Amino acid sequence: xxxxxxxxxxxxxxxxxxxxxxxxxxxxxxxxxxxxxxxxxxxxxxxxxxxxxxxxxxxxxxxxxxxxxxxxxxxxxxxxxxxxxxxxxxxxxxxxxxxxxxxxxxxxxxxxxxxxxxxxxxxxxxxxxxxxxxxxxxxxxxxxxxxxxxxxxxxxxxxxxxxxxxxxxxxxxxxxxxxxxxxxxxxxxxxxxxxxxxxxxxxxxxxxxxxxxx
Amino acid sequence: xxxxxxxxxxxxxxxxxxxxxxxxxxxxxxxxxxxxxxxxxxxxxxxxxxxxxxxxxxxxxxxxxxxxxxxxxxxxxxxxxxxxxxxxxxxxxxxxxxxxxxxxxxxxxxxxxxxxxxxxxxxxxxxxxxxxxxxxxxxxxxxxxxxxxxxxxxxxxxxxxxxxxxxxxxxxxxxxxxxxxxxxxxxxxxxxxxxxxxxxxxxxxxxxxxxxxx
Numbered sequence: 001x002x003x004x005x006x007x008x009x010x011x012x013x014x015x016x017x018x019x020x021x022x023x024x025x026x027x028x029x030x031x032x033x034x035x036x037x038x039x040x041x042x043x044x045x046x047x048x049x050x051x052x053x054x055x056x057x058x059x060x061x062x063x064x065x066x067x068x069x070x071x072x073x074x075x076x077x078x079x080x081x082x083x084x085x086x087x088x089x090x091x092x093x094x095x096x097x098x099x100x101x102x103x104x105x106x107x108x109x110x111x112x113x114x115x116x117x118x119x120x121x122x123x124x125x126x127x128x129x130x131x132x133x134x135x136x137x138x139x140x141x142x143x144x145x146x147x148x149x150x151x152x153x154x155x156x157x158x159x160x161x162x163x164x165x166x167x168x169x170x171x172x173x174x175x176x177x178x179x180x181x182x183x184x185x186x187x188x189x190x191x192x193x194x195x196x197x198x199x200x201x202x203x204x205x206x207x208x209x210x211x212x213x214x
Numbered sequence: 215x216x217x218x219x220x221x222x223x224x225x226x227x228x229x230x231x232x233x234x235x236x237x238x239x240x241x242x243x244x245x246x247x248x249x250x251x252x253x254x255x256x257x258x259x260x261x262x263x264x265x266x267x268x269x270x271x272x273x274x275x276x277x278x279x280x281x282x283x284x285x286x287x288x289x290x291x292x293x294x295x296x297x298x299x300x301x302x303x304x305x306x307x308x309x310x311x312x313x314x315x316x317x318x319x320x321x322x323x324x325x326x327x328x329x330x331x332x333x334x335x336x337x338x339x340x341x342x343x344x345x346x347x348x349x350x351x352x353x354x355x356x357x358x359x360x361x362x363x364x365x366x367x368x369x370x371x372x373x374x375x376x377x378x379x380x381x382x383x384x385x386x387x388x389x390x391x392x393x394x395x396x397x398x399x400x401x402x403x404x405x406x407x408x409x410x411x412x413x414x415x416x417x418x419x420x421x422x423x424x425x426x427x428x
Contacts, residue, residue: 002267045426053216057382057426058412062276069283168271198272198417212259212271 003140004147004167008067011037011172017181018154025083036176040204048102059202072143074103077156078111087113094118106142132163154182169211217354218361218381225251225386231395232368239297250390254418262316273416286357288317291370292325301327308332320356346377368396383425
């Protein structure tokens with residue numbers, strides 16, 4: 001069985017915006033109204049950060065619970081780990097994800113400024129200065145035969161798409177237009193030369209876009 | 215986290231028929247044209263019995279690959295294990311599932327005629343003469359915190375629904391009318407007093423019905 005590189009539960013606006021340009025410690029997505037992109041996922045029973053019981057087990061939940069299914073490692077851009085730029089100033093600050101990060105696998109954080117690995121519960125963050133193909137090789141080895149999740153942010157996903165390394169994408173398009181920000185795409189049609197596409201509207205209002213390599 | 219009892223990838227015709235009445239060794243479903251109910255699943259990359267590479271990774275694949283996701287045991291009726299009725303005549307015949315059954319967990323086969331357990335690769339079949347609630351208790355214990363799959367056949371699913379033990383159902387309704395046979399339902403509306411329902415048409419032609427307890 002091939003080891004896939006999978007984008008999962010990636011959330012964008014109807015005009016393709018996934019993040020703003022003014023990311024900060026207080027505003028991880030740098031967007032006003034980012035919660036309008038994510039509310040469908042928070043309503044599911046399987047959302048990793050859920051704190052109360054309950055939640056839906058309909059269509060959206062199948063995507064939420066696929067997040068960890070057969071995943072053995074994640075690759076993320078530095079901006080998904082934290083808002084700092086340039087050399088690390090404070091090794092005490094250990095990322096946005098708290099003491100129980102939802103990844104539960106090795107995570108490879110792409111950065112030009114390596115630092116020692118950090119283990120938080122059953123997640124270990126490794127910091128690597130590597131091009132996409134090399135990072136993927138490291139992550140595949142760490143995944144021990146399972147698939148690798150490409151966790152974002154949007155700039156990282158685009159880099160891996162440009163390098164033609166992505167096998168599948170699940171993108172949840174929310175019914176909200178944001179106008180400015182960092183875009184995954186102007187339209188999913190841009191990927192149709194390389195990918196099949198299923199478009200699946202959900203009762204929650206988001207439209208799941210499922211792409212897989214031709 | 216609660217341990218759910220889940221029906222997954224259960225396949226019926228547009229008129230709710232899941233099996234015929236003349237099951238035999240040569241015709242496990244006792245239906246002419248049973249393959250019209252299953253072809254959507256066989257076309258997916260994750261279908262457990264797939265022998266060649268390839269296959270789609272669109273919507274249908276999310277359901278196919280959820281088959282084993284967080285499942286620790288299965289419960290099935292005797293007719294899903296084999297076509298025999300009454301006392302077992304031949305302990306050498308070890309079921310329809312070959313030397314590598316796709317379950318890969320303990321499986322509890324409901325029968326009035328217990329026999330010694332059988333291990334085939336990483337699946338062990340246990341034969342138990344028990345009512346639904348007792349069988350579920352056994353399966354939950356064997357599942358070690360994971361969910362339990364209710365594997366069918368249709369008579370078994372209906373018994374567990376009657377006993378109100380089922381938490382979620384994924385039923386794939388194929389665009390074919392069969393007329394006679396064993397029915398899961400006349401209409402999914404019969405379950406709406408107890409379950410939420412998402413209805414999700416797939417590009418393959420089947421309509422996924424996702425039900426979860428209110």
